[in-house]
Amino acid sequence: MSNAVDIAIVGAGHGGAQAAIMLRQQKFEGTIALIGDEPEFPYERPPLSKEYFAGDKPFERIMIRPEKFWAERDVEMMLGRHVSAIDAETHALTFSDGEALQYGSLIWAGGGTPRMLNCPGHELEGIHAVRTRADTDAMMAKLDGIERVAIIGGGYIGLEAAAVLTKLGKSVVLLEALDRVLARVAGPELSEFYEAEHRAHGVDLRTGASVTAISGVDGKASGVELDTGENIAADMVIVGIGIETAVAPWIAAGAEGDGGVLVDAQCRTTLADIYAIGDCALHPNPFADGETIRLESVQNANDQATVAAKTILGQDVSYDAVPWFWSNQYDLKLQTVGLSIGHDETVLRGDPGDRSFSIIYLKAGRVIALDCVNATKDYVQGRKLIIGQCSPDPEKLADTTILLKELVE
Numbered sequence: 001m002s003n004a005v006d007i008a009i010v011g012a013g014h015g016g017a018q019a020a021i022m023l024r025q026q027k028f029e030g031t032i033a034l035i036g037d038e039p040e041f042p043y044e045r046p047p048l049s050k051e052y053f054a055g056d057k058p059f060e061r062i063m064i065r066p067e068k069f070w071a072e073r074d075v076e077m078m079l080g081r082h083v084s085a086i087d088a089e090t091h092a093l094t095f096s097d098g099e100a101l102q103y104g105s106l107i108w109a110g111g112g113t114p115r116m117l118n119c120p121g122h123e124l125e126g127i128h129a130v131r132t133r134a135d136t137d138a139m140m141a142k143l144d145g146i147e148r149v150a151i152i153g154g155g156y157i158g159l160e161a162a163a164v165l166t167k168l169g170k171s172v173v174l175l176e177a178l179d180r181v182l183a184r185v186a187g188p189e190l191s192e193f194y195e196a197e198h199r200a201h202g203v204d205l206r207t208g209a210s211v212t213a214i215s216g217v218d219g220k221a222s223g224v225e226l227d228t229g230e231n232i233a234a235d236m237v238i239v240g241i242g243i244e245t246a247v248a249p250w251i252a253a254g255a256e257g258d259g260g261v262l263v264d265a266q267c268r269t270t271l272a273d274i275y276a277i278g279d280c281a282l283h284p285n286p287f288a289d290g291e292t293i294r295l296e297s298v299q300n301a302n303d304q305a306t307v308a309a310k311t312i313l314g315q316d317v318s319y320d321a322v323p324w325f326w327s328n329q330y331d332l333k334l335q336t337v338g339l340s341i342g343h344d345e346t347v348l349r350g351d352p353g354d355r356s357f358s359i360i361y362l363k364a365g366r367v368i369a370l371d372c373v374n375a376t377k378d379y380v381q382g383r384k385l386i387i388g389q390c391s392p393d394p395e396k397l398a399d400t401t402i403l404l405k406e407l408v409e
Contacts, residue, residue: 002033002076004102004103005030005031005033005076005101005102005103005104006030006032006104006105007023007028007031007104007105007106007107008101008103008105008107009032009033009034009107010035010093010107010108010110011035011108011109011110011111011246012034012036012037012038012041012042012077012079012109013036013042013045013109013111014044014045014301014302014305015111015278015305016034016036016042016107016109016278016305017034017064017305018301018302018309019107019277019305020032020070020073020075022305022309023313024075026310026313028309028313030104031076032074032075033075033076033077033078033101033103034070034075034076034078035079035093036078036080037081037082038079038080038132038133038134039079039080040059040079040133041064041067041079042064042065043062043063043133044062044063044298045131045298046298046326047062048130048132048133048136049156049157049160049161049164049240050328051328053130053136053139053140053160053161053164054164054167054168055140059133081095082095082096083110084096085249085252085253086106086249086250086271087253088254088255088271088272088274091103091104091106093106103273104273106273107275107276107309107312108261108274108276108280109276109277109278109280109305110245110247110278111243111245111246111278111279111280112243112244112245113243113244113246114129114130114131114239114240114241114242114243114244115239115242115243115244116239117211119211119212119214120212120213120214121213121216121221121225124214124220125216125219125220125221126221126235126236127214127221127237127238127239128236128238129238129239130157130240131243139236142236143168143170145235146170146235146236147235148170148173148234148235148236149165149171149172149173149234149235149236149237150172150175150223150224150232150234150236151172151173151174151175151237151238151240152175152211152224152237152238152241153176153240153241153242154174154175154180154181154182154183154207155182155185155242156182156185156325156327158174158176158181158240159181159182159194159198159327160327160328162174162198162203162205162329163198163328163329166198166201166202166203167330172202172203173203173204173224173232173234174203174204174205175206175209175224175226175232176205176206176208176209177208177209177211178208180195181194181195181205181207182194185325185336185340186336186340186359186371187340187343187346187361187371189346189352189359190334190371190373193352194329195207197329197332201330209226210226210227211224211225211227212225212226212227213225215231221234221236221237222234224237243279243296245260245261245279245280246280247260247261247280250271250276253271254270254271255274255276256269256270257282258282259282259294260276260279260280260282260294261276261280261281261282262282262283262292263276263277263282264283265283265284265318265319265320266308266318266319267283267304267307267308268311275311277305277307277308278300278304279295281294283295283304283319285323286320287322287323287338287339287368287386288341288342289341289342291341293339295323297323297324299321299325300323303319303321304319307319322337322338322383322386322387323337324336324337331355331374332373333373333374333376334371334373335372335376336369336370336372337369337370337379337382337383338361338367338368338369338382339369340369340371341368342363342368343362343363343368343369344362344364345362345363345394346359346360346361346362347359347394348360348398349378349397349399349400350378350400355373356373356374357375358370358371358372358373358375358379358382360382360397362394366390367382367391367392367397368386369386370382370383370386377403377404378404381403381404381405381408382404384404384405385404385407385408388408388409390407390408392407393407
């Protein structure tokens with residue numbers, strides 16, 4: 001292992017991999033180390049709760065690049081290594097085994113770890129998160145021997161896992177503490193649609209459900225206890241309640257941030273020669289009216305990686321990418337573009353009963369986001385309405401005989 005590199009990249013997920021790729025594409029000839037907690041070469045995370053979990057895609061098909069790619073690009077892979085400390089003054093990383101690595105520039109793409117339960121029984125065997133290949137492999141190894149699954153959390157991870165498990169013939173109960181699923185990322189209309197879809201597929205979906213404990217037998221989870229006193233029997237418990245960002249070494253090193261690491265439009269932190277990208281980066285986002293936010297998405301990680309890499313190489317770039325997300329559940333493809341934060345009006349375009357429709361979010365008359373279900377054309381054309389800060393007539397937005405591109409001002 002090298003003891004000094006020109007650029008160290010911590011985190012071998014989407015952002016870290018893209019940063020290394022971009023540096024080489026931009027003809028950077030210095031030394032690069034890509035450091036990851038996991039033993040695997042970089043791979044895509046979204047399929048972990050979808051195609052990979054369902055067995056539709058083998059691991060090789062979700063790798064970001066083949067193993068040989070990294071050697072061919074002369075990227076030193078430091079896999080299965082955990083960074084425990086950063087010394088910003090001496091430009092040094094310390095690994096959990098005590099070894100150190102000097103760097104010229106540092107890109108932190110460490111993401112986070114799943115937020116887990118802290119209620120009684122949280123330590124029982126059979127409670128799973130969905131963040132790494134090992135997480136999903138552990139669940140897949142048990143599927144043949146289980147029938148009942150309780151999923152805690154009604155975000156994308158929970159809903160996608162419910163769709164896969166239902167398809168596999170399991171009995172699924174999904175518990176969401178808030179009054180609707182997807183409450184933090186979508187409007188009520190979309191929540192109602194997906195709640196109805198999951199129930200129609202046999203999921204026992206409950207909102208306003210408060211978990212008080214996990215019950216167990218012989219050290220293994222056997223049920224989920226609610227504040228109503230009900231115990232929901234389960235052979236497996238899946239927790240999808242967000243992540244804890246991996247920022248402890250940063251804060252200890254003196255970086256600014258709260259729940260993430262603060263960066264500017266070039267992804268620079270407040271520490272010299274250190275950049276942060278992806279899930280852990282608190283950044284002013286132009287599509288949230290400049291509000292400082294974190295975005296947990298592949299798009300954000302990749303686009304910020306490109307900005308950080310080009311900035312290190314002296315190019316004048318800023319992060320201004322339109323946020324987008326997607327989710328596959330059953331035969332439904334949800335594509336989201338923009339951020340609905342602070343919307344004050346919604347327009348329904350199409351009929352949810354046809355299983356192809358869009359919800360358009362407006363703020364002060366301006367289109368700021370779209371949720372498109374099996375409506376790719378709206379997704380593609382609606383993006384231009386957001387970029388153009390357009391304020392079309394809501395009646396025209398709702399009229400499916402009018403293409404959205406015709407409303408771009």
